[in-house]
Amino acid sequence: MTASARDRIMASVRDGLLRAVLPDATADRAGRWEPPAQVPPREVLVDQFSRTLAALTGHVHRAATATEAADIVIGVAAAHGAASCLSWGDEHLGCPGLLSLLAARGLARVTYEMSGDSVERGRTAHDVGRVDLGLTGAHAALADSGAIVLVCGPGRGRLASLLPPIHVAIVSERRMWPALPALVQAEPGLLDAGSNVVVVAGPSRTADIEMTLTHGVHGPKHVHVILVP
Amino acid sequence: MHDAALAFHRRIDAALADGALRRALALTTGRLARGRTDAFAAMPDAEACRTEARRIRAHTIAHLDRYLDEFTRAAEARGGRIHWAETAADATRIVTDIARRHGITLAVKSKSMVTEEIELNAALEQAGVRVVETDLGEFVVQLAADRPSHIIAPIVHLSRGDVARLFQEKLGAGQDDVADIPAMTAFARRTLRSEFLDAGMGISGVNLAVAETGSLCIVTNEGNGRLTTSLPRLHVAILGLERIVPTAADLAVVLTLLARSATGQALSVYTNVITGPRRRGPGAGPEAGGEPDGPEELHIVIVDNGRSRLLGGELAEILYCVRCGACLNACPVYRHIGGHAYGSVYPGPVGSVVTPGLMGLDDWSEVAQASSLCGACRDVCPVRIDLPHLLLKLREQAARRKLAPLWLRLAMPLYSAVATRPALYRRLGSIAAWLARAVERDGWIRQLPGPFAAWSASRDFPAPAAQSFVQQHEARGVVTGAAS
Amino acid sequence: MNEPPPVTKRPTRVQLFATCLVDRFFPGVGHATVAVLERQGLQVDVPLDQTCCGQPAFNGGFVEAAAAMARHTIDVLSRSSDPVVVPSGSCADMIVNHYPGLLAGDPIYADKARALAARTFEFSQFLVDVLGVTPADAQPGPSLAYHASCHGLRGLGLREQPRRLLGAVAGGRCTDLPDAETCCGFGGLFAVKMGPVSSAMLRSKLDAIDASGAEVVVATDVSCLMHIGGGLHRRGSRVRTRHIAEVVADSSHA
Numbered sequence: 023m024t025a026s027a028r029d030r031i032m033a034s035v036r037d038g039l040l041r042a043v044l045p046d047a048t049a050d051r052a053g054r055w056e057p058p059a060q061v062p063p064r065e066v067l068v069d070q071f072s073r074t075l076a077a078l079t080g081h082v083h084r085a086a087t088a089t090e091a092a093d094i095v096i097g098v099a100a101a102h103g104a105a106s107c108l109s110w111g112d113e114h115l116g117c118p119g120l121l122s123l124l125a126a127r128g129l130a131r132v133t134y135e136m137s138g139d140s141v142e143r144g145r146t147a148h149d150v151g152r153v154d155l156g157l158t159g160a161h162a163a164l165a166d167s168g169a170i171v172l173v174c175g176p177g178r179g180r181l182a183s184l185l186p187p188i189h190v191a192i193v194s195e196r197r198m199w200p201a202l203p204a205l206v207q208a209e210p211g212l213l214d215a216g217s218n219v220v221v222v223a224g225p226s227r228t229a230d231i232e233m234t235l236t237h238g239v240h241g242p243k244h245v246h247v248i249l250v251p
Numbered sequence: 252m253h254d255a256a257l258a259f260h261r262r263i264d265a266a267l268a269d270g271a272l273r274r275a276l277a278l279t280t281g282r283l284a285r286g287r288t289d290a291f292a293a294m295p296d297a298e299a300c301r302t303e304a305r306r307i308r309a310h311t312i313a314h315l316d317r318y319l320d321e322f323t324r325a326a327e328a329r330g331g332r333i334h335w336a337e338t339a340a341d342a343t344r345i346v347t348d349i350a351r352r353h354g355i356t357l358a359v360k361s362k363s364m365v366t367e368e369i370e371l372n373a374a375l376e377q378a379g380v381r382v383v384e385t386d387l388g389e390f391v392v393q394l395a396a397d398r399p400s401h402i403i404a405p406i407v408h409l410s411r412g413d414v415a416r417l418f419q420e421k422l423g424a425g426q427d428d429v430a431d432i433p434a435m436t437a438f439a440r441r442t443l444r445s446e447f448l449d450a451g452m453g454i455s456g457v458n459l460a461v462a463e464t465g466s467l468c469i470v471t472n473e474g475n476g477r478l479t480t481s482l483p484r485l486h487v488a489i490l491g492l493e494r495i496v497p498t499a500a501d502l503a504v505v506l507t508l509l510a511r512s513a514t515g516q517a518l519s520v521y522t523n524v525i526t527g528p529r530r531r532g533p534g535a536g537p538e539a540g541g542e543p544d545g546p547e548e549l550h551i552v553i554v555d556n557g558r559s560r561l562l563g564g565e566l567a568e569i570l571y572c573v574r575c576g577a578c579l580n581a582c583p584v585y586r587h588i589g590g591h592a593y594g595s596v597y598p599g600p601v602g603s604v605v606t607p608g609l610m611g612l613d614d615w616s617e618v619a620q621a622s623s624l625c626g627a628c629r630d631v632c633p634v635r636i637d638l639p640h641l642l643l644k645l646r647e648q649a650a651r652r653k654l655a656p657l658w659l660r661l662a663m664p665l666y667s668a669v670a671t672r673p674a675l676y677r678r679l680g681s682i683a684a685w686l687a688r689a690v691e692r693d694g695w696i697r698q699l700p701g702p703f704a705a706w707s708a709s710r711d712f713p714a715p716a717a718q719s720f721v722q723q724h725e726a727r728g729v730v731t732g733a734a735s
Numbered sequence: 736m737n738e739p740p741p742v743t744k745r746p747t748r749v750q751l752f753a754t755c756l757v758d759r760f761f762p763g764v765g766h767a768t769v770a771v772l773e774r775q776g777l778q779v780d781v782p783l784d785q786t787c788c789g790q791p792a793f794n795g796g797f798v799e800a801a802a803a804m805a806r807h808t809i810d811v812l813s814r815s816s817d818p819v820v821v822p823s824g825s826c827a828d829m830i831v832n833h834y835p836g837l838l839a840g841d842p843i844y845a846d847k848a849r850a851l852a853a854r855t856f857e858f859s860q861f862l863v864d865v866l867g868v869t870p871a872d873a874q875p876g877p878s879l880a881y882h883a884s885c886h887g888l889r890g891l892g893l894r895e896q897p898r899r900l901l902g903a904v905a906g907g908r909c910t911d912l913p914d915a916e917t918c919c920g921f922g923g924l925f926a927v928k929m930g931p932v933s934s935a936m937l938r939s940k941l942d943a944i945d946a947s948g949a950e951v952v953v954a955t956d957v958s959c960l961m962h963i964g965g966g967l968h969r970r971g972s973r974v975r976t977r978h979i980a981e982v983v984a985d986s987s988h989a
Contacts, residue, residue: 027334027335027336027337027341028323028333028335030337031335031337031492031553031555031559032316032319032320034337034555034559034560035315035316035319035492035559035562036316037559037563038559038560038561038562038563038564038567039313039315039316039562039563040563041563041564042312042313042562042563042564042567043564043565043566043567043568044309044312044313044567044568045309045568045637046305046306046309047309047310047312047313048306048309048310048313049310049313050310051310051497051498053303053306053307053500053501053504055296055299055300055302055303055504058295058296074517078520134543134544135543135544136529136543136544136545138484138547139484140353140451140483140484143482143483143484144448144449147447147448147482148448151444151448164518166517167516167517167518168517169517169518169522174542174544174545175530175542176532176540176541176542176543177543178542179542179543179544180477180481180544180545181481181543181544184474184477184478184481201507202503202506202507202518202522203500203503203504203507205503206499206500206502206503207500207503210498210499210500212499213461213464213466213499213502213524213526214329214464214466214526216526216530216542217329217525217526217527217528217529217530217542217545218480218481218523218524218525218526218545219524219526220477220521220522220523220524221518221521221522221524222520222521223516223517223518223519223520223521223522224520225520226472226473226474226520226521227472227473227520228387228388228436228472228473229404230386230387230388230391230404230405230406231387231391231406231409231411231414231432231435231436232275232410232411232432233275233278233279233282233404233407234411234432236432236433236436238436238437238440239387239436239439239440239472239473239474239475240385240440240443240444240447240473240474240475240477240478241473241474241477241478241520241521242474260931263929263931263932264931267931267932267935583917583918583920583936583939584929584932584936587932587935587936587939588932620925620928620929621929621932622922622925623885623918623920623921623922623923623925623929623933623936624794624885624886624922624925625885625889625918625922626885626886626888626889626890627885627889627916627917627918629889630889643793643794643796645796646794646795646796647796647798648796649796650795650796650797650798651796655795655796655797656928659795659797659924663792663795663797663800664797664799664800666787666791666792666800667789667792667797667799667800667801667803667804668803669786670755670786670787670789670803670804670807671786671803671804671806671807673783673784673785673786673807676786680758680759683759684759695965695968702927703927704927705926705927705928705930705931705933706926706927706930706965708930708931708934709933709934709937709938709966709969710934710937710962710965710966710968710969711965711968711969712961712965713760713761713961713964713965714760715759715760716759716760716761716762718762719758719759719762720753720757720758720759720761720762720764720765720766721753721758721765721781721783721785723762723765723766724765724766724769724781725781725783
C-alpha cells in the first residue's frame with residue numbers, strides 16, 4: 023500500500039518536472055559560495071562569541087584547569103540552589119576529572135537510561151526532570167551566533183542540555199569556529215555523528231505574547247559556557 | 252462576486268476595523284523587519300549567500316525525484332521509517348494508524364504549518380488522541396480554538412490580557428500565574444512540561460531535510476522542538492516533499508539566512524538535527540553502549556497534497572520557499588490586514604501564491620489580487636523568489652478562467668481596443684474630459700461612479716485636463732512623429 | 736534588471752513617452768519633462784499616436800489586451816531608434832522589464848520589444864545615468880519629501896537617481912519621507928479592487944507626510960502622486976504633490 027503511494031508520488035513529481043518552470047536551476051550541484059577563507063585569530067573569535075552569547079543573556083566563563091571549572095560550576099549551582107546534576111560522561115566533558123571534583127564538593131550526579139517502554143520512559147523522565155542543573159561538553163562553538171554544537175551519543179545524552187533549567191557547557195577554545203558553514207565544510211560527516219546534533223544559541227526564549235521577550239519557556243533558562251584551553 | 256471572494260473581503264474589513272490588531276501587526280512586523288535589515292547589514296556576503304541559497308533550492312527542486320529518493324534511502328538506512336502521503340487525508344490516516352498501533356492517547360506537537368495544512372490535530376482527536384501544541388503561541392491558539400495569524404508570531408493578534416483570560420478559564424490558572432508575561436510563560440512551561448513527560452508520541456514538522464544523511468532539521472527558539480523529538484518514545488515528523496536540500500553544507504548555507512530573514516537572529520536558539528532514531532549499541536541493556544535517550548522509533552511522513560501538481564507549471568518557483576516569514580514582515584498589505592484575513596494556513600505574499608497553487612484558483616483567486624505588486628517581498632526573500640511575477644502568472648490564469656469580475660472582463664478588451672486606435676483614444680479622452688466638467692470642482696472629482704467608487708472612499712480624483720498633453724504639445728507647433 | 740543599459744555617446748534626440756496618466760491628467764508633467772530635456776540640448780520628439788503602455792491590463796492578468804497595447808506602443812516608439820524617456824517608473828518598468836517576456840512568443844515583436852527595452856529610460860534615470868547631470872548649487876524653495884515609487888525603485892533599481900537629481904536641485908531641502916520605500920497603496924486597479932486596503936496604506940503614507948512636516952511630496956510617478964494627492968486634498972491638507980520633472984524644470988539648473 024505504502025509502496026504504491028510512493029510510486030504514484032514519485033511519478034507525479036517526475037511528471038511535474040517535465041513542465042516545471044524553475045528559474046536559476048542548475049544541473050550541477052557545485053556550490054559557488056564559500057565561507058570566507060580568512061579566519062580571524064582565535065582571540066577575536068572568542069571575543070565575538072562571548073559578546074554574542076552575552077547579548078542573548080547567556081554567560082561565558084573561562085577556566086584554565088578542572089579546578090577552576092569546578093569552582094564555576096559549583097558557583098552556578100549554589101546561585102540557583104541546585105543540588106544535583108545530569109551530566110555527560112567524564113570523558114565527554116573535555117575537562118578530565120571535573121566530575122569527581124564536583125562529586126567531592128557535593129554536587130550529586132544523577133544518571134539515567136531511558137527504557138524502550140513508554141511507561142518506564144515517562145517515569146524516568148519525571149525523575150530526571152527534577153534535576154536542577156545539566157552539564158555537557160560541546161563539539162564546537164560558533165562565534166557569529168554565540169552557539170555551541172552538541173553531538174549526542176553514548177555517554178552524551180540529549181536530556182542534560184534540555185530538561186534542567188540550568189545548562190552548563192564546557193567547550194575548548196580550540197573548537198571555536200567563525201560560523202556554521204565553516205564547521206560543516208570542515209566536518210562534512212558532522213550530522214551523521216549521532217542521532218541528534220543540536221546547535222544551541224543561548225537560553226530558551228519566546229516573544230509570542232505581545233512581542234515581549236521571556237526566557238526559559240521549555241528549554242533551559244540559564245546557559246553558562248565555560249571556555250577551557 | 253464569488254462567495255469565497257466576498258468572504259475574503261469581509262475578513263479584510265474586519266481586520267482593518269480592528270485597531271488593536273493593526274497596532275500589534277505594525278509593531279511586530281516592524282520589529283522583525285528591522286531585525287532582518289540589521290542582520291543582513293552585518294553580513295558582508297549576504298547577497299552572495301542569498302544567491303547560493305537560491306541556487307541550492309532551485310537545483311534541489313529541479314531534481315526533486317533524485318533527492319527524495321536519496322533522502323529515503325539514507326533515512327531508512329539509519330532506522331527511520333518513511334511513509335508517503337498523496338493527500339492530506341492519507342497523511343492524517345498514516346499518523347492516526349501509527350498512534351492506534353501503539354495505543355497512543357497523548358501526543359505533543361511542535362509548531363508545523365504542514366500539520367495545520369493537513370488538519371492533523373482534528374483527525375487525531377477523532378481517533379482518541381489528545382494533541383497538545385507546545386509552541387507557546389500555538390498552545391494559546393489551541394486553547395482559544397483559534398488560528399495562528401503569522402508564520403513566526405502566531406498570536407500577534409492577541410493581547411496579554413487575552414492570554415491571561417485563556418489560562419484562567421481553560422487551565423485554572425490563579426491570579427499569580429497570570430500576573431505578568433514572565434509568570435504566564437512560567438505557568439505555560441510547567442503545564443506543558445508534564446505533557447512532554449507523559450506523551451507517547453511527539454509530532455513535528457521539518458524546516459529542512461538533508462538528503463545525503465536522511466536528516467531532519469527542526470528549528471525553534473523555545474526548545475519545544477527538542478522536547479517533542481527527544482522525550483516521547485515515538486517521533487513522527489511531517490515533511491512537505493519540497494522541504495529538502497542535498498547536503499549538510501547546503502543546510503548550513505540556508506540556515507545562515509533562515510533565522511536572520513525571519514527575526515534577525517544569527518541562528519534560532521535551537522537548531523535541532525535528527526538523523527534516525529536513538530542509536531542503540533550492540534547487545535541489549537544500559538551497558539550496551541548506545542545513546543542513553545531519544546525516541547525508539549522515527550516515522551517520517553512525506554506529504555504531497557498538491558505540491559507535485561504545483562511543481563508542474565509556472566508557479567513552481569514558490570517551492571523554493573523555506574517558510575521564514577520575511578515576506579510577511581515586508582508586505583504593506585499583510586501589515587494592515589494580518590494573517591487571518593487570508594483565510595488559510597499560509598498568509599502574506601507566500602500564502603497568496605501557495606494557497607491558490609495548492610488549493611486551486613477557483614476559491615482562492617481573490618487572494619492573488621491582494622497585492623499592489625510593490626516587490627518588497629522579493630527584496631527580502633532569502634531565496635529571491637520573484638513573488639510579484641508569480642502573482643502576475645496567477646492573475647493571468649484567473650483572467651483566462653474568467654474568475655475576474657465582469658466589469659473588468661468587459662472593460663479590459665474595450666480599453667485595449669481604444670488604446671490601439673489613437674484617433675479614437677484621443678476623441679474619447681476629449682469626451683471624457685468634457686463630461687467630467689459636470690462633476691469636477693476646482694480640478695477635483697469627489698465621487699467616481701460604478702466600480703471606481705471605492706477610490707472615492709478616501710481620496711478625491713483629479714479632473715482630466717481639457718486638452719491632453721499630446722494635444723497641447725502638438726498645438727505648440729513642435730511636431731514630429733507620425734500623425735494619427 | 737537593475738543595471739542601466741550601456742550608452743556610449745550622448746544622444747542628441749530622444750522620444751518622449753508621456754504615459755496615459757500624464758497625458759490625460761497631468762499634462763504639466765509632460766511639458767516639464769520636455770523643457771528639462773530641451774534645456775539639456777536635446778531634440779524631443781513626441782509621437783502623436785502614443786496611448787497607454789498596457790500596464791493596467793498586464794497587472795490584472797489580461798495578457799492579450801496588454802500585448803495589443805504593447806505592440807502598438809512598440810510600433811509608435813520604433814519608427815526611430817532614438818532613446819525613449821518616460822516620466823514614470825512603473826511605465827518604464829513595464830516597457831523595460833515586462834514587454835520582452837510578454838511578447839517573447841511573438842515572431843515579429845519579440846525582437847522589437849527587446850530592442851525598445853534596451854533604449855527606454857525613466858526620466859531621472861536618463862538624466863543621471865545617461866546624460867550625467869552633475870550636481871550644482873541647490874536653489875531655495877519649499878521643503879520636499881521624497882516618496883520612492885515601487886516599480887521604479889525595485890523594477891528599475893532607481894535607488895540613487897531620483898535622490899541624486901533632487902539633491903542637485905534642492906539640496907538639503909529634500910529628504911526622504913519616513914518609510915519612503917513603503918508602497919503608497921495605489922497599485923493601479925488595486926486601488927479600487929482592494930479599496931479598503933489601499934485606503935489603509937494611503938493613510939499610513941499620509942501620516943508619514945504629516946510627520947515629515949514637508950510642504951511638497953515628490954515622486955517619479957504621477958500614479959502615486961494622484962493617489963497621495965487625492966488623499967491630501969480630501970483631508971484639506973496644504974501639502975502639494977509635484978512630479979520630479981516639475982521640480983527639476985522649476986529650478987534653473989539641469
